[in-house]
Amino acid sequence: DAGVIQSPRHEVTEMGQEVTLRCKPISGHDYLFWYRQTMMRGLELLIYFNNNVPIDDSGMPEDRFSAKMPNASFSTLKIQPSEPRDSAVYFCASSPQRGTGYTFGSGTRLTVV
Amino acid sequence: DAKTTQPTSMDCAEGRAANLPCNHSTISGNEYVYWYRQIHSQGPQYIIHGLKNNETNEMASLIITEDRKSSTLILPHATLRDTAVYYCIVRLHYTGNQFYFGTGTSLTVIP
Numbered sequence: 001d002a003g004v005i006q007s008p009r010h011e012v013t014e015m016g017q018e019v020t021l022r023c024k025p026i027s028g029h030d031y032l033f034w035y036r037q038t039m040m041r042g043l044e045l046l047i048y049f050n051n052n053v054p055i056d057d058s059g060m061p062e063d064r065f066s067a068k069m070p071n072a073s074f075s076t077l078k079i080q081p082s083e084p085r086d087s088a089v090y091f092c093a094s095s096p097q098r099g100t101g102y103t104f105g106s107g108t109r110l111t112v113v
Numbered sequence: 114d115a116k117t118t119q120p121t122s123m124d125c126a127e128g129r130a131a132n133l134p135c136n137h138s139t140i141s142g143n144e145y146v147y148w149y150r151q152i153h154s155q156g157p158q159y160i161i162h163g164l165k166n167n168e169t170n171e172m173a174s175l176i177i178t179e180d181r182k183s184s185t186l187i188l189p190h191a192t193l194r195d196t197a198v199y200y201c202i203v204r205l206h207y208t209g210n211q212f213y214f215g216t217g218t219s220l221t222v223i224p
Contacts, residue, residue, distance in 0.1 A: 004156075035214075042214060042215070042216060043157070043214035045212075045213070091156050091157070093156070093157075101147060101149070101159035101162060101212075102157070102159065102212065103159070104156030104157050104158070105156055106155060106156055107155075107156050
Protein backbone atom coordinates (compact mmCIF):
# COMPACT_ATOMS: atom_id res chain seq x y z
CA ASP A 1 0.00 0.00 0.00
CA ALA A 2 1.41 3.36 -1.03
CA GLY A 3 -0.21 5.16 1.86
CA VAL A 4 -1.96 8.51 1.60
CA ILE A 5 -0.72 10.34 -1.47
CA GLN A 6 -0.73 14.12 -1.68
CA SER A 7 0.19 16.36 -4.56
CA PRO A 8 1.95 18.58 -5.17
CA ARG A 9 4.63 18.36 -2.46
CA HIS A 10 5.43 22.04 -2.83
CA GLU A 11 3.39 24.88 -4.30
CA VAL A 12 4.42 28.50 -4.70
CA THR A 13 1.79 30.85 -6.01
CA GLU A 14 1.06 34.53 -6.18
CA MET A 15 -1.55 36.20 -4.05
CA GLY A 16 -4.95 36.10 -5.70
CA GLN A 17 -4.33 32.90 -7.63
CA GLU A 18 -6.38 29.74 -7.24
CA VAL A 19 -4.64 26.80 -5.57
CA THR A 20 -5.80 23.19 -5.66
CA LEU A 21 -4.34 20.55 -3.38
CA ARG A 22 -4.98 16.87 -4.06
CA CYS A 23 -5.23 13.76 -1.92
CA LYS A 24 -5.63 10.07 -2.59
CA PRO A 25 -6.59 8.18 0.58
CA ILE A 26 -5.74 4.59 1.38
CA SER A 27 -8.12 2.23 -0.38
CA GLY A 28 -10.89 1.06 1.93
CA HIS A 29 -10.58 3.95 4.36
CA ASP A 30 -13.97 5.57 4.88
CA TYR A 31 -12.78 8.77 6.57
CA LEU A 32 -10.71 11.53 5.03
CA PHE A 33 -9.37 14.57 6.87
CA TRP A 34 -7.71 17.80 5.81
CA TYR A 35 -5.39 19.49 8.32
CA ARG A 36 -3.33 22.67 8.14
CA GLN A 37 -0.12 23.21 10.11
CA THR A 38 1.57 26.52 10.88
CA MET A 39 4.11 27.53 13.48
CA MET A 40 1.64 29.85 15.15
CA ARG A 41 -1.41 27.59 15.29
CA GLY A 42 -0.02 24.06 15.08
CA LEU A 43 -2.14 21.35 13.48
CA GLU A 44 -5.70 22.44 12.78
CA LEU A 45 -8.47 20.28 11.37
CA LEU A 46 -10.14 22.00 8.44
CA ILE A 47 -12.74 19.48 7.28
CA TYR A 48 -13.44 15.78 7.28
CA PHE A 49 -15.47 13.40 5.11
CA ASN A 50 -17.16 10.09 5.81
CA ASN A 51 -17.98 7.96 2.78
CA ASN A 52 -17.32 10.97 0.54
CA VAL A 53 -19.79 13.18 2.43
CA PRO A 54 -18.51 16.28 4.29
CA ILE A 55 -19.34 15.82 7.97
CA ASP A 56 -17.72 18.78 9.71
CA ASP A 57 -16.31 21.82 7.93
CA SER A 58 -16.28 24.11 10.95
CA GLY A 59 -12.52 24.39 10.74
CA MET A 60 -12.52 25.86 7.26
CA PRO A 61 -11.22 29.38 7.86
CA GLU A 62 -13.43 31.25 5.39
CA ASP A 63 -15.34 31.02 2.15
CA ARG A 64 -12.16 31.15 0.14
CA PHE A 65 -11.57 27.54 1.16
CA SER A 66 -13.56 24.67 -0.30
CA ALA A 67 -13.11 20.89 -0.28
CA LYS A 68 -14.64 18.14 -2.33
CA MET A 69 -14.54 14.37 -2.43
CA PRO A 70 -16.11 13.25 -5.71
CA ASN A 71 -15.28 9.59 -5.08
CA ALA A 72 -13.71 7.31 -2.51
CA SER A 73 -10.23 7.63 -3.98
CA PHE A 74 -9.83 11.37 -4.46
CA SER A 75 -10.26 14.65 -2.62
CA THR A 76 -9.34 18.25 -3.32
CA LEU A 77 -8.84 21.32 -1.19
CA LYS A 78 -9.16 24.56 -3.10
CA ILE A 79 -8.24 28.07 -2.05
CA GLN A 80 -9.56 30.90 -4.19
CA PRO A 81 -8.26 33.54 -4.09
CA SER A 82 -5.13 32.66 -2.15
CA GLU A 83 -3.55 35.05 0.37
CA PRO A 84 -0.09 35.12 2.01
CA ARG A 85 -1.61 34.09 5.35
CA ASP A 86 -2.67 30.80 3.75
CA SER A 87 0.99 29.77 3.61
CA ALA A 88 1.24 26.54 5.58
CA VAL A 89 1.72 22.80 5.26
CA TYR A 90 -1.54 21.08 4.38
CA PHE A 91 -1.94 17.44 5.38
CA CYS A 92 -4.46 14.90 4.26
CA ALA A 93 -5.17 11.84 6.41
CA SER A 94 -7.44 8.82 6.10
CA SER A 95 -8.83 6.29 8.54
CA PRO A 96 -10.84 3.07 8.44
CA GLN A 97 -14.38 3.06 9.75
CA ARG A 98 -13.30 1.71 13.08
CA GLY A 99 -9.59 2.06 12.78
CA THR A 100 -6.86 2.58 15.28
CA GLY A 101 -5.83 5.94 14.01
CA TYR A 102 -5.13 8.10 11.04
CA THR A 103 -2.55 7.65 8.33
CA PHE A 104 -1.22 10.99 7.19
CA GLY A 105 0.20 11.93 3.84
CA SER A 106 3.51 13.71 3.43
CA GLY A 107 1.81 17.09 3.11
CA THR A 108 1.81 19.95 0.64
CA ARG A 109 3.91 22.97 1.56
CA LEU A 110 2.06 26.02 0.22
CA THR A 111 3.73 29.39 -0.10
CA VAL A 112 1.67 32.36 -1.24
CA VAL A 113 3.76 35.39 -2.17
CA ASP B 114 -9.49 21.77 22.73
CA ALA B 115 -6.73 19.22 23.12
CA LYS B 116 -7.79 18.11 26.64
CA THR B 117 -4.23 17.08 27.43
CA THR B 118 -1.17 18.66 29.03
CA GLN B 119 2.37 17.72 28.04
CA PRO B 120 5.80 19.16 28.78
CA THR B 121 7.03 21.42 26.01
CA SER B 122 10.34 19.67 25.53
CA MET B 123 12.49 16.80 26.79
CA ASP B 124 15.93 15.36 26.15
CA CYS B 125 16.94 11.72 26.24
CA ALA B 126 20.30 10.01 25.81
CA GLU B 127 20.57 7.66 22.87
CA GLY B 128 19.99 4.06 23.94
CA ARG B 129 18.15 5.00 27.09
CA ALA B 130 14.42 4.80 27.68
CA ALA B 131 12.42 7.93 26.85
CA ASN B 132 9.44 8.44 29.15
CA LEU B 133 6.97 11.03 27.88
CA PRO B 134 4.24 12.04 30.33
CA CYS B 135 0.74 13.26 29.53
CA ASN B 136 -1.94 14.62 31.83
CA HIS B 137 -5.58 14.11 30.83
CA SER B 138 -7.44 14.67 34.08
CA THR B 139 -10.80 15.36 32.39
CA ILE B 140 -10.85 12.18 30.31
CA SER B 141 -14.25 10.51 30.16
CA GLY B 142 -14.88 6.80 30.63
CA ASN B 143 -15.15 5.93 26.96
CA GLU B 144 -12.31 8.06 25.65
CA TYR B 145 -9.09 6.47 24.50
CA VAL B 146 -5.57 7.83 24.81
CA TYR B 147 -3.71 8.05 21.51
CA TRP B 148 -0.10 8.93 20.81
CA TYR B 149 1.25 10.28 17.56
CA ARG B 150 4.61 11.69 16.64
CA GLN B 151 5.77 14.05 13.94
CA ILE B 152 9.28 13.93 12.64
CA HIS B 153 10.44 17.16 11.05
CA SER B 154 8.89 17.85 7.65
CA GLN B 155 6.77 14.69 7.74
CA GLY B 156 3.12 14.00 8.49
CA PRO B 157 2.15 12.79 11.96
CA GLN B 158 2.61 9.06 12.55
CA TYR B 159 0.38 6.90 14.72
CA ILE B 160 2.26 5.19 17.57
CA ILE B 161 -0.13 3.50 19.98
CA HIS B 162 -3.45 3.86 21.77
CA GLY B 163 -5.18 2.45 24.84
CA LEU B 164 -8.22 2.68 27.08
CA LYS B 165 -7.42 1.26 30.51
CA ASN B 166 -4.79 -1.42 30.25
CA ASN B 167 -1.16 -0.92 29.44
CA GLU B 168 -0.35 -1.51 25.80
CA THR B 169 2.80 -2.45 23.95
CA ASN B 170 3.67 -2.68 20.28
CA GLU B 171 6.82 -2.71 18.20
CA MET B 172 7.26 1.03 18.58
CA ALA B 173 6.46 1.81 22.20
CA SER B 174 4.66 1.02 25.43
CA LEU B 175 1.76 2.98 26.89
CA ILE B 176 1.24 3.05 30.63
CA ILE B 177 -2.12 4.44 31.80
CA THR B 178 -2.68 5.14 35.48
CA GLU B 179 -5.49 3.35 37.27
CA ASP B 180 -7.57 6.53 37.54
CA ARG B 181 -6.82 7.22 33.83
CA LYS B 182 -5.94 10.83 34.59
CA SER B 183 -2.45 10.49 33.17
CA SER B 184 -0.33 8.27 30.99
CA THR B 185 3.27 7.74 29.92
CA LEU B 186 4.61 6.80 26.53
CA ILE B 187 7.80 4.79 26.77
CA LEU B 188 10.33 4.39 23.97
CA PRO B 189 12.48 1.62 25.45
CA HIS B 190 15.72 2.30 23.58
CA ALA B 191 15.65 5.76 22.05
CA THR B 192 17.55 6.35 18.83
CA LEU B 193 18.39 9.57 17.02
CA ARG B 194 15.52 8.83 14.62
CA ASP B 195 13.08 9.12 17.52
CA THR B 196 13.73 12.87 17.69
CA ALA B 197 10.28 14.31 16.99
CA VAL B 198 7.27 16.09 18.46
CA TYR B 199 5.07 13.65 20.37
CA TYR B 200 1.35 14.32 20.68
CA CYS B 201 -0.91 12.84 23.33
CA ILE B 202 -4.60 12.95 22.38
CA VAL B 203 -7.81 11.72 23.97
CA ARG B 204 -10.70 10.76 21.74
CA LEU B 205 -13.70 8.55 21.41
CA HIS B 206 -12.59 5.48 19.49
CA TYR B 207 -15.51 4.21 17.48
CA THR B 208 -16.55 7.45 15.90
CA GLY B 209 -15.26 9.72 13.24
CA ASN B 210 -14.46 12.38 15.76
CA GLN B 211 -11.39 14.22 14.77
CA PHE B 212 -8.07 14.22 16.58
CA TYR B 213 -7.22 17.54 18.17
CA PHE B 214 -3.46 17.94 18.25
CA GLY B 215 -2.11 20.15 21.00
CA THR B 216 1.42 21.49 21.12
CA GLY B 217 2.99 18.16 22.04
CA THR B 218 6.39 17.40 23.53
CA SER B 219 9.49 18.03 21.47
CA LEU B 220 11.80 15.10 22.22
CA THR B 221 15.47 15.42 21.37
CA VAL B 222 17.56 12.27 21.50
CA ILE B 223 21.15 13.17 22.25
CA PRO B 224 24.07 11.07 20.96
